[in-house]
Amino acid sequence: MRADGETEYVEYVTARLPALHRTAYLLCGDAHRADDIVQATITALYRHWRRARSVENLDGYVHRILVRKHLDEVRGPWARVRLMFETPDRPASPEASVEDRDTVHRLLGGLTGAQRAVLVLRFACDLSVQEVAAVLNTSTGNVKSHTARGLAAVRRHLDVQQSGIGPAQSGIRSAER
Structure with a gap:
């Protein structure tokens, strides 16, 4: 070079x-x-x-x-x-609070790999639907579907968390989680 x-x-x-x-x-x-x-x-x-x-x-x-x-x-x-049996605690990043970082990590960890990749590229990297489709070599419809399902899963989790009741008490069936 x-x-x-x-x-x-x-x-x-x-x-x-x-x-x-x-x-x-x-x-x-x-x-x-x-x-x-x-x-x-x-x-x-x-x-x-x-x-x-x-x-x-x-x-x-x-x-x-x-x-x-x-x-x-x-x-x-x-x-x-x-x-190791458990991963060690990591120091918090300077731009996010520990609670925010842990919440984002927990929410992303609960998604499928495709949903996680789409949400990270769409919202953390600020890529358009077309750019994400090109990066993942998939259709824009697939990106939109994974985005919708991933966001719905995150919202369900946050709604359950904010209501203070567990998934079983909230009426969310295990197949929906």
């Missing part, structure tokens, strides 16, 4: 690194795994930088790499290995 291409790469990655890490963390729920996903993403981006820098939507291109690296990790054999 020529020096000017390398400079562009370094500038791009430096500017996007916090957002990439936040997205990876929201997808996987673990800061260390998020670091690994981001590292794999920027390594793949470096290898394909010559082609990547000429695409129309570079952020969408990089998000697609990030989501694929996350999915590769989830599907791999190491995804099932746990070295």
Whole structure:
């Protein structure tokens, strides 16, 4: 890679690194795994930088790499290995309170992988329905469906939590949860 291409790469990655890490963390729920996903993403981006820098939507291109690296990790054999019985507490991020961070993590953890990926890309990364569809290589209808179902699940959980009654007492059937 020529020096000017390398400079562009370094500038791009430096500017996007916090957002990439936040997205990876929201997808996987673990800061260390998020670091690994981001590292794999920027390594793949470096290898394909010559082609990547000429695409129309570079952020969408990089998000697609990030989501694929996350999915590769989830599907791999190491995804099932746990070295501890419980995960240790993590320090709160400076921009969110502990309660907010824990609530978002718990709500995202209760969704399917597709719903979680769509909600993270739509609302944390502020991508349009079309951009999310391109990143996940799916239809816009599928993105809308996962968005609606994911938001409905989050709302149900928040409604039950705010009412102070459990799911069994709220009339929510287990199939709906």
